[in-house]
Amino acid sequence: MSITLTENAAKHVQNFLTKRGKGVGLRVGVRTSGCSGMAYKLEFADAADSEDLQFESHGVTVLVDQQSLPYINGMELDYTREGLNEGFKFNNPNVKDSCGCGESFKV
Amino acid sequence: MALLQIAEPGLSAAPHQHRLAVGIDLGTTNSLVATVRNGISTVLNDVHGCAILPSVVRYCADGSTHVGHAAQLMQSEDPHNTIVSVKRFMGRGMKDVGEVGNLPYRFVDAPGMLQLRTAAGVKSPVEVSADILKVLRQRAELSLGGELVGAVITVPAYFDDAQRQATKDAAKLAGINVLRLLNEPTAAAIAYGLDNAAEGVYAVYDLGGGTFDISILRLSKGVFEVLATNGDSALGGDDFDHRIYCGVLEKAGLSALSAHDTRLLLTHARTAKEQLTDHAQTQITAVLGGGELVDLTLTREEFYAMTQNLVTRTLQATRRALRDAKLAVSDIKGVVMVGGSTRMPQVQHAVGELFEQTPLNNLDPDKVVALGAAIQANVLAGNRSGDDWLLLDVIPLSLGLETMGGLVEKVIPRNSAIPSARAQEFTTYKDGQTAMSIHVVQGERELVSDCRSLAKFELRGIPPMVAGSARIRVTFQVDADGLLSVSAREAVSGTEANIVVKPSYGLSDEEITRMLQESTQHARDDMLARALREQQTEAAQLLEAVENALQQDGDALLDAATQARIRSSMDALREVITGSDHQTIKRSVEALNLATTEFAQRRMDQSVKSALAGHKLSELE
Numbered sequence: 083m084s085i086t087l088t089e090n091a092a093k094h095v096q097n098f099l100t101k102r103g104k105g106v107g108l109r110v111g112v113r114t115s116g117c118s119g120m121a122y123k124l125e126f127a128d129a130a131d132s133e134d135l136q137f138e139s140h141g142v143t144v145l146v147d148q149q150s151l152p153y154i155n156g157m158e159l160d161y162t163r164e165g166l167n168e169g170f171k172f173n174n175p176n177v178k179d180s181c182g183c184g185e186s187f188k189v
Numbered sequence: 190m191a192l193l194q195i196a197e198p199g200l201s202a203a204p205h206q207h208r209l210a211v212g213i214d215l216g217t218t219n220s221l222v223a224t225v226r227n228g229i230s231t232v233l234n235d236v237h238g239c240a241i242l243p244s245v246v247r248y249c250a251d252g253s254t255h256v257g258h259a260a261q262l263m264q265s266e267d268p269h270n271t272i273v274s275v276k277r278f279m280g281r282g283m284k285d286v287g288e289v290g291n292l293p294y295r296f297v298d299a300p301g302m303l304q305l306r307t308a309a310g311v312k313s314p315v316e317v318s319a320d321i322l323k324v325l326r327q328r329a330e331l332s333l334g335g336e337l338v339g340a341v342i343t344v345p346a347y348f349d350d351a352q353r354q355a356t357k358d359a360a361k362l363a364g365i366n367v368l369r370l371l372n373e374p375t376a377a378a379i380a381y382g383l384d385n386a387a388e389g390v391y392a393v394y395d396l397g398g399g400t401f402d403i404s405i406l407r408l409s410k411g412v413f414e415v416l417a418t419n420g421d422s423a424l425g426g427d428d429f430d431h432r433i434y435c436g437v438l439e440k441a442g443l444s445a446l447s448a449h450d451t452r453l454l455l456t457h458a459r460t461a462k463e464q465l466t467d468h469a470q471t472q473i474t475a476v477l478g479g480g481e482l483v484d485l486t487l488t489r490e491e492f493y494a495m496t497q498n499l500v501t502r503t504l505q506a507t508r509r510a511l512r513d514a515k516l517a518v519s520d521i522k523g524v525v526m527v528g529g530s531t532r533m534p535q536v537q538h539a540v541g542e543l544f545e546q547t548p549l550n551n552l553d554p555d556k557v558v559a560l561g562a563a564i565q566a567n568v569l570a571g572n573r574s575g576d577d578w579l580l581l582d583v584i585p586l587s588l589g590l591e592t593m594g595g596l597v598e599k600v601i602p603r604n605s606a607i608p609s610a611r612a613q614e615f616t617t618y619k620d621g622q623t624a625m626s627i628h629v630v631q632g633e634r635e636l637v638s639d640c641r642s643l644a645k646f647e648l649r650g651i652p653p654m655v656a657g658s659a660r661i662r663v664t665f666q667v668d669a670d671g672l673l674s675v676s677a678r679e680a681v682s683g684t685e686a687n688i689v690v691k692p693s694y695g696l697s698d699e700e701i702t703r704m705l706q707e708s709t710q711h712a713r714d715d716m717l718a719r720a721l722r723e724q725q726t727e728a729a730q731l732l733e734a735v736e737n738a739l740q741q742d743g744d745a746l747l748d749a750a751t752q753a754r755i756r757s758s759m760d761a762l763r764e765v766i767t768g769s770d771h772q773t774i775k776r777s778v779e780a781l782n783l784a785t786t787e788f789a790q791r792r793m794d795q796s797v798k799s800a801l802a803g804h805k806l807s808e809l810e
Binding site for chain 2: 094098108122123124125126127128139162164168169170171172
């Protein structure tokens with residue numbers, strides 16, 4: 083069971099956290115929404131909940147709630163640049179199908 | 190797949206979700222709400238199809254509240270309970286509001302901000318504004334079909350911290366999450382700059398109902414930079430109405446009218462003003478409470494003559510802004526007209542003449558601010574990630590702190606872009622000093638007594654050190670809303686103290702304007718005053734040092750005659766120190782320095798000797 087960050091992603095998360103001035107880490111999760119059923123959640127975390135699972139990757143604490151984990155277990159988070167856009171990319175081995183825009187997915 | 194950005198806790202957007210955000214122009218006379226629909230900024234109308242909500246609130250004895258047109262209709266019937274132009278009272282005390290006698294309200298002088306007594310109880314300007322905002326919020330939620338994520342609310346560029354805070358409080362009271370307060374001219378520039386995609390330096394001339402703002406902006410590659418702002422927060426369409434009203438009183442030979450009649454005539458004055466935009470003359474007909482009939486003709490020429498000096502005042506402020514931005518009229522590529530009052534032909538003409546070009550007015554001057562605010566709200570709510578643009582605003586008055594001798598050290602100069610953070614290092618003044626009082630001031634003058642005091646706090650726990658060797662880093666931070674926080678940190682011990690400046694409601698915009706004007710008028714006086722204070726501080730420091738030295742080593746190192754000579758130099762300095770000529774003090778300081786040179790050398794030799802006594806040369810190497 084793990085969620086990992088690439089080194090580049092970890093560096094950017096650290097930068098964002100420093101710029102923001104507070105927060106204990108990154109919260110990753112899923113929720114039911116969007117045209118293909120599921121959507122990722124990517125937020126700053128100000129505190130860990132009691133039911134959170136914690137992973138450590140390249141010095142960044144990643145918090146995942148237990149309900150979300152089965153859908154994203156083994157996922158790697160990368161930070162990439164595509165054309166003019168920069169952002170986080172989810173390399174999720176559980177995904178079977180996703181919608182055209184890629185914002186939501188199915189497992 | 191799409192690339193994601195990290196969101197604030199609980200705020201990650203669902204796919205394909207449009208977050209409802211609006212821009213609100215909370216104006217003195219009229220208010221509007223706008224939003225971005227399908228990428229286009231549009232003003233939201235009420236159920237009757239009307240975009241403009243008059244900023245008028247009427248409080249009835251039965252506890253009901255009317256806002257907008259309904260209240261405006263009752264303006265002359267029920268002047269005490271119908272609050273018009275409440276924005277002028279936001280964050281202001283009784284003493285800040287001039288000409289109270291001309292206003293039909295029953296004011297209550299509360300500490301900080303004044304209040305108004307109405308049939309439904311005492312209301313603060315914040316509550317009245319909140320009632321206007323509530324109506325706009327309901328309108329937006331009804332027409333967008335959902336709850337608002339937040340709103341961008343515009344304020345005049347000249348609003349100080351107290352007035353900005355009052356505006357935020359009003360929004361909170363109305364249940365609106367404020368994404369950001371935005372300067373009105375900047376909002377107008379967003380509406381024009383993006384819609385027309387034109388680059389260059391622009392002037393935004395905003396003559397609203399109650400405020401005048403001029404801003405010089407540079408638009409390039411989608412980046413807005415405010416180069417300078419200036420204005421007059423007590424000059425607007427209301428003043429033009431008032432001139433007509435005074436003219437009518439004079440012509441009809443009336444005096445001392447009741448509150449009801451005053452309101453009635455002011456309403457007629459406004460109608461007449463609007464008529465004169467399209468017609469060469471207009472008729473003012475009204476029946477006063479006492480049965481007198483007022484029936485006069487007002488021509489355009491008469492109106493222009495009455496209001497000429499109001500227009501001139503706007504042009505003076507415009508020139509000051511240009512000077513601040515170090516630009517000439519020829520550098521201005523375009524002039525954006527904002528505010529309903531810019532419809533007046535004489536205003537259009539005067540502005541065109543000053544800038545030697547026809548002002549831009551292809552967007553509705555009443556709506557342009559709300560449209561720009563909506564665009565900004567749309568970005569801040571996260572509906573447009575990826576192509577975010579930078580938006581720079583400026584600080585209207587310099588921020589600094591008090592140093593020895595009552596002098597101001599500016600930390601963030603006027604017209605700096607916000608958000609902004611600057612740090613400066615300060616040190617202790619006396620040996621063994623363990624605390625430092627930090628006095629935050631705002632203003633352009635050199636002396637603390639001429640600036641406005643914002644906050645005071647103390648940094649304690651500085652380790653005792655020789656004067657001048659402690660390093661205290663004071664950081665000023667101004668957030669995107671223009672609110673200030675100050676922190677101080679001593680480098681050796683790591684002791685910290687900080688304060689968030691939420692100033693008491695009190696400083697009027699006239700005061701800001703006055704402070705700015707005085708700073709230029711008094712530049713020379715201030716320079717002299719600064720030189721004097723610096724010299725006095727230096728002299729006091731020297732006297733203290735010499736006094737200490739004499740007490741410690743005077744008898745051991747100096748003969749009686751030399752001591753007497755030093756004493757007499759000190760007395761001479763003490764005599765002139767309170768004088769007003771810095772040159773005299775300087776000469777006496779130099780004389781004392783000279784008289785003590787020998788003494789200082791002997792003390793130095795002695796301390797070297799005592800430090801070396803008992804040591805071999807080899808030990809020191």
